[in-house]
Amino acid sequence: MIVVGERIHIISPKVKAAIESRETQAIQALALNQVGAGSHYLDLNIGPSKKSGAEVMEWIVDAVQQVTDLPLSLDTTNAAAMEAGLKKVARRAMVNSASAEQVRLNNMMPLAAKYGAELIALTMTEQGIPGTADGRASVALDLITAAAEHGIGSDMLYLDPLVLPVSADQAGVRETIEAIRVFKQLAEPAPKTIVGLSNVSNGAPNENRGLINRVFMVMCLGAGLDSAIVDPLDKELIEWAAIVENRDSSSARNNILIALYDSVANMEEFDRSIVDMNDPEQRDVYKTIQILNNEIIYAHSYLKV
Amino acid sequence: MPVTVQTPVEKWNGAVREVTLGATKADGGTRGRTVTVGGSATLPFLHFEGAIPNRPVIAIQVQDIDPLDWSPTLRSAWGDVTKDVLKWAAKAVDLGADIIALNLRSAHPDSGNRGPEEIAETVKSVLGAVDLPLIIYGPGVPEKDNEVLVRAAEVAAGERVAIGLCEQNNYRTIVAACLANGHVAIARAPIDVNIQKQINILMSDMGLPLDRILMDPTTGALGYGLEYSFSVMERLRLSALQGDGMTQMPTICTIGDEAWRAKEAKVSQGVPEVWGDFAKRGVVWETITATTLLNAGADILVLRHPQAVENVRKAIDQLIA
Known part of the structure; x- marks a missing residue:
């Protein structure tokens, strides 16, 4: 799994303050932590940074590039800031993001094309996010076509089905996973796929979020997910990705994860007989699978019953 | 050529749990009879598919303060008895109620703001006047609910009444009172399966046995969210039949409260003529809301109008036969 480190985000008060007062070292420390944890992109x-977007983006790209060679994903809706950043990026850049909304399409696609950057494309239109995998696939096709018209090859695209929280749209989780599978088949060479992983557990109690994120990740990987925007310092998350990628069957828990991955990959039902319900960890993983598959109704305290 | 069609029959793993309201002398109470609801092992009224051991029942709502704001249709149907909750409850018994739903509205800060001791007297006297099982509702203001329902639960100890409402952010006090006094608690969620299941879990987590919880998924009246209530109740029933223990509680619907809140039931002036006879409209509104939710799996229907009670009872007779 290609890990895109998400920790330099304006939503964090620390990051916001560091950006406002241009604390280069604070940003560099955040970058280095994520590099050390095995990120592939940062x-x-x-944010939209309406006033001084270009200047902020130039500064932050410079700051991060001084300490790491990792490719950068530039994440703003401000086109001027995006272009300023793309000019500054020394190696590979990723534009985060375009969508099928006309403004975001027209702003971001030409920039990605002009600077030869990879592009995250969200399957969302002015009407919102289609509820089904097929609906998202139809938007994805439009995005692939538009990208081709700009000279962006499908291998430069990262299609993002947009993950919705299981607590708000339980039936939608499986559609998101199926969308990933379908996206991979829409063009040759296959487009890449990406998700903002932790959104699946938005609204869930903090103590359950990590588990929901991890089980969902394994299911997405089974459907063919290439990449995820995650907290790379979440050690268990990175560990679980490695378990299914390396098929590390050294524990009963690992075997469950591999079986889950395979069941999604082969479009088969998960075989619950391999789960030891007397083992709390295995039991909680299984309950989370049931919740994400919409087999039982989600409740915040679903692990208690 | 005759065509034979095989009726599809689903095999379910679970069933709705049975809950009994009321306790007779043998069980430490003073009720003349008990009422057991739930138990269905199939979707509503699919008799060919699974057992339906208990018929849906009707609770008639009475209030402990004359509801001057009620629709004239309701007030003229009940007449003077609404001035005296004991007479009102007795008339509800005569009309064939299975349960009396006592609404302690006089404790509401806007309707008299009676305190727990006065409320306790009311509850005692209603228990003395009628021998049907009771449902007791607080005034719907969390602080007052907690204050008066605790006393109500104490004076009704052993009578196995149903007490409501417990909501996600206010359930502990009422559940504790039910636990201490042998009652059944009503769990309400705002037309939301996830919150309904969550409140059920939270209440059972306090040690309240699962056969002492009723769920109220919130009734949307005809034209005011009835279809949402229907699909939430349907989803909960399917989940119960699939074996999810935290959605297997019987369902109670406050039909009267919601149907008579509708403009169509309340307003006689300045509405289109095609709306028809005002005197019948409210009754029809309540009846349709009730019969629709019967088909979504309602086990207890709390009704207001005597004619609606009769209509709904006929519907149940036919559906259960």
């Missing part, structure tokens, strides 16, 4: 989210 996302730089500066």
Whole structure:
């Protein structure tokens, strides 16, 4: 799994303060932590930054590039800031993001094309996010076509089905996973796929969020997910991705994860007989699978019953 | 050529749990009879598919303060008895109620703001006047609910009444009172399966046995969210039949409260003529809301109008036969 580190994000008060007062070292420390944790890309989210977007983006790209060679994902809806950042990026850049909304399409696609950057494309239109995998696939096709018209090859695209919280749209989780599977088949060469992983657990109690994120990640990987925007310092998350990628069957828990991955990959039902319900960890993983598959109704305290 | 069609029959793993309201002398109470609801092992009225051991029942709502704001249709149907909750409850018994739903509205800060001791007297006297099982509702203001329902639960100890409402952010006090006094608690969620299940879990987590919880998924009246209530109740029933223990509680619907809140039931002036006879409209509104939710799986229907009670009872007779 290609790990896009999400920790430099304007939503964090620490990051916001560091950006406002241009604390280069604070940003560099955040970057280095994520590099050390095995990130493959670093996302730089500066928000819309209406007033001084270009200047902020130039500064932050410079700051991060001084300490790492990792490719950067520039995350803003401000087109001027995006272009300023793309000019500054020394190696590979990723534009985060375009969508099928006309403004975001017209702003971001030409920039990605002009600077040869990879592009995250969200399957969302002015009407919102289609509820089904097929609906998202139809938007994805439009995005692939538009990208091709701009000279952006499908291998430069990261299609994002947009993950909705299981607590708000339980039936939608499986559609998101199926969308990933369908996206991979829409063009040759296959487009890449990406998700903002932690959104699946938005609204859930903090103590359950990590588990929901991890189980969902394994299911997405089974459907063919290439990449996820995550907190790379979440050690268990990175560990679980490695378990299914390396098929590390050294524990009963790991075997469950591999079986889950395979069941989604082969479009088969998950075989619950391999779960030891007397083992709390295995039991909680299984309950989370049931919740994400919409087999039982989600409740915040679903692990208690 | 005759065509034979095989009726599809689903095999379910679970059933709605049975809950009994009321306790007779043998069980430490003073009720003349008990009422057991729930138990269905199939979707509503699919008799060919699974057992439906208990018929849906009707609770008639009475209030402990004359509801001057009620629709004239309701007030003229009940007449003078609404001035005296004991007479009102007795008339509800005569009309064939299975349960009396006592609404302690006089404790509401806007309707008299009676305190727990006065309320306790009311509850005692209603228990003395009628021998049907009771449902007791607080005034619907969390602080006052907690204050008066605790006393109500104490004076009704052993009578196995149903007490409501418990909501996600206010359930502990009422559940504790039910636990201490042998009552059944009503769990309400705002037309939301996830919150309904969550409140059920939270209440059972306090040690309240699962056969002492009723769920109220919130009634939307005809034209005011009835279809949402229907689909939430349907989803909960399917989940119960699939074996999810935290959605297997019987369902109670406050039909009267919601149907008579509708403009169509309340307003006689300045509305289109095609709306028809005002005297019948409210009754029809309540009846349709009730019969629709019967088909979504309602086990207890709390009704207001005597004619609606009769209509709904006929519907149940036919559906259960």
